[in-house]
Amino acid sequence: MKVFDSLFWRIFFVLWLTNATIITSAAVLIILDIESSRQQLLQEQRMERSISPLVGLYEQGMPIMSNKEQNNAVAHFSEMYNLTKNVKVYGNIPEQERHKIQSFTFTSKNDQEYKINYLSLPHKTEIWVALKAYFSPIRGFFALLIISLFSAALSKTIIKPIKQLRRHVKNLATGEQEVEMNQKLLARKDEIGHLAISIQQMSTRINQLINDKQNLLYDVSHELRAPIARMQVANALAAQFAESADLPQKSYNQIDKDIESLTKMIDEILTLARIEHTPDSGNTECFSVKAFLTEQVNNAQVTHADRVINLSGQNVEITTDKSLLQKAINNFIANALKHTDEKLDLSIDSDEQSVTITIRDHGPGIDEEKLKTIFKPFARGETNAKGFGLGLAIAAKAIDRIHGKLNVQNVVNSSDTGLSISITLPLHIT
Amino acid sequence: MAASNQVWLIDDDTTLTELLSEYLEQNNFSVRCFDNGEPLLAALNKDESPDIMVLDIMMPGLTGLQLLPAIRNHVDTPVIMLTGRGDEIDRILGLELGADDYMAKPCNPRELLARIQAIVRRYQAAPTQSQGGQQIDHQGVNLDMGMLTCSYQDQTVDLTGIEFSVLAELVNNAGNLVSKADLTERVLHRKLTAYDRSIDVHVSRVRQKLKAAGLENDVIKTVRGKGYQFIK
CATH class of the missing domain: 1.10.287.130 (Signal transduction histidine kinase, dimerisation/phosphotransfer (DHp) domain)
Structure with missing residues (x-):
């Protein structure tokens, strides 16, 4: 799943799960403990209730028999002391069982204090019943909320600096700007x-x-x-x-x-x-793209008078570094003229923010493999071609300097092949 | 044959100037080399002047661009600048400061020779006799083809040789478009190459000078991407 690709969520979930497990376990243990003490208390209360009439009788002189038939409430594994008079009233817990003794005291109506030792009756604590009795959805919700916040905060403190570092390294990798x-x-x-x-x-x-x-x-x-x-x-x-x-x-x-x-x-x-x-010269001027391209076409035709170069599209005004754009366009045109024999088509497309100048030749195009490297210095389309492979690198660099985007692709359709280089420039450099 | 034309080479690379002077001397020029601006200015102050100067821009001390106005103050000798390759700003600045032509260094000495010869020939085509030659008059702009002088409403317009040639070509073809290629060939005696802006700079300087002389309308029309036309 996508979420687990992110270190943030992974750390978050691990923390969350750990915390939730610890808290749930603690809650269960605590609840069980509370429940067990409650059961014990209930038992002692029951014992006290059933023995108090007998104690009344005892104080009038009747002995208490510790047998089951006579007294269900007083189990045979129990003994009772009168603490006021410091005498044993009844019962005898065998020696081997004495370590399990639990005891409680109570006071009779005649202000005599008694202590009962007993062996805990086995009782079952129903976990789910107990949980149900103690669990409150609101408390659960707050517990989870706090866990979530805590996990998120902790994850964030780890991830945030990593993200900052990543941004830095990314800038370094793309070489866009020094940060x-x-x-x-x-x-x-x-x-x-x-x-x-x-x-x-x-x-x-x-x-x-x-x-x-x-x-x-x-x-x-x-x-x-x-x-x-x-x-x-x-x-x-x-x-x-x-x-x-x-x-x-x-x-x-x-x-x-x-x-x-x-x-x-x-x-x-x-x-x-x-x-x-050269640092950004800020040497920008506003000029009309069509007139500018016409000039470049005319320049190109000084040396290539026999070639047909078409220019189409609506004019648009642009503010940018003219000399850099000129360098790029000239190199693209020169490159197309050098590598193909057919006509060239230049076109202008624009929207509100940008203008796209496309230089399209009708030559054989370039291998898709080489397409990726044509803007690298000293990369050549054909090994026997003239030139040093720097023209396009210069052009690409110039376009990069004026915040333009380059798109180069082979045009293949039934009747025609060729290479199309598109330069998309913002109309205004901000 | 008349005494050989004198070329002054101003460049701090003395090995290069030695080689160049040997090459130019082989081709019937007499050559004097300066390795910086000081001795050049001293020579100019003694009213010495060659037929043409080849001035390197990148020099320690006074650069070519600083020397150019000083040279122009003394003499009208044509100047060819040697600029660093790709330093378009230097070229245009140089032309605007009154250089006649430029070459990027390293340059092919045969081409440098050809340009030196072309410019010297053009300057020497000017007969030095004092009486005026054929007069051409258009829009109040008067060209004396003998004296190679230009005036507007009797006010002298001080043009360099190349600027005069540019204006003469345009005036001679007044009303017609003169392409940049033709203008380059006829004035600078070389083929127009793509992105060569020399002619544009020369034309622009002619315009400025005419305007400074009081000519209000722009009589030289630019036909974008094609050439120039002197309005009839």
């Missing part, structure tokens, strides 16, 4: 406090590692630019010498091409790092 650890948790001296401190240390370390990784990538790329710039000039010089000496140039051209690739890759790494790194 400060609750100071109360850290101040705890118990195991949960220790756990909180460990988690905090872990999160500091993870953040440090992530930062280091990004910084390293950024720094390395940055530092690579100077030697690459020199290499490029040196290669051009060498190529020129080769040309003037009428030597073959093929290898120089290859070096040149590779330098271009390196440069592009560095560009992309730096762009990605910059998007990841």
Whole structure:
């Protein structure tokens, strides 16, 4: 059952059951004890009642015979003393039974004090009868209510810090935002406090590692630019010498091409790092989505004049970081143009809160397996494709920075295939 | 052939400037290198000036962006900026501060050479004789194609060479749309690539300068995503 998956309810139920069992058992024992004393009292009262006429007679001189025929009330396992005169009146309990003796005293009408020793008559205490006699639904209800409250409170004190820790770790896992650890948790001296401190240390370390990784990538790329710039000039010089000496140039051209690739890759790494790194600039502006997309389409057609790119949908105004959105849209369009030969369809859909921009190509689509990783840096659709797999990572990161949601899926229907990338953006960043 | 054109390279990476000067010298330029802004300003103060400067933005001490206005105060020499890759802000700032063109570093030296040659050619197309050449007049904007000067209602509008070329192209085609691609090719002598905003920045500076000279209507119309048109 779902409820038992939750630690809270499990602890709650264990506590509840334990408490309920203890209280019920205690209640039953107490009730039985009370009932037994009551039975005993009743018995003694009965004995006193039946013996008092005999005591009256005894005080006038008649002996009391301790036989059953004469006196049903005075069992043969009993004896009576006159405490005032300090004499035994009758009876004799055998020695081996004496440890079971119970006794009571009473005073006769003539102010004589008597003590009766007797062996308890076996009596049956009916548990259910007894419980019925003592059980009150209201008391039961309050008992259970108090148990429930107590269990809930105890469970909560255990679960609440765990939940707080969980929230912290979850944020750490999704990398959404860095959250400060609750100071109360850290101040705890118990195991949960220790756990909180460990988690905090872990999160500091993870953040440090992530930062280091990004910084390293950024720094390395940055530092690579100077030697690459020199290499490029040196290669051009060498190529020129080769040309003037009428030597073959093929290898120089290859070096040149590779330098271009390196440069592009560095560009992309730096762009990605910059998007990841720069804090929210708050550099937002309000603009119309349709005009903006028209501009991007025109930009794309500068280099792909032969391709058909359609744009449809109602215009809507959006307030967001234009340059980030532009980067993302450009990369998506460029990616679609690179990987497919058919037309491209861009469409705008909006509701009151958000706008969805869809970029749909009519190519073969992407393997469902690879669909999950296309936004990861250096993931490539096809192994022989050009590019370094950073374009989509940059786009995804940019969309993430402007609080957009990405949805990518293959379109498969009878007449057509393709890939559809949808970007859903809030119309206003709050 | 006339004396070779002089290029000044301003970059703190001296190994790179040495290589570049060797490359440019191979291609008939004479080159002088500066590894920071101070000696450059000193040279400018002595009224020395080259045919073109290649200015790196990322330099210790005075950065390229700080030097650019100082250079502009002295001379109209065309300037090509070398910017860090991806630093779009730097590019646009540079163009707005009066640079003629920019290149992202690391850059292909052949392309740098081509741009240097293109810009030098354009500047030298300006005959230095003192009498004016062909006059073009539109909307009160007067262009002297000989002196490469521009004026609005007898007030001189101080345009850089590239800005003058942009305006001349638009005025020569007044009433017609000039696409960004054509404008880039004719003015900057290179192909328009996607997201290249150089021409937009140059046009915007021409607009600002005309407006500062008192031209109230915006005579240069932007056709979104297509190009620009000088109103007839």
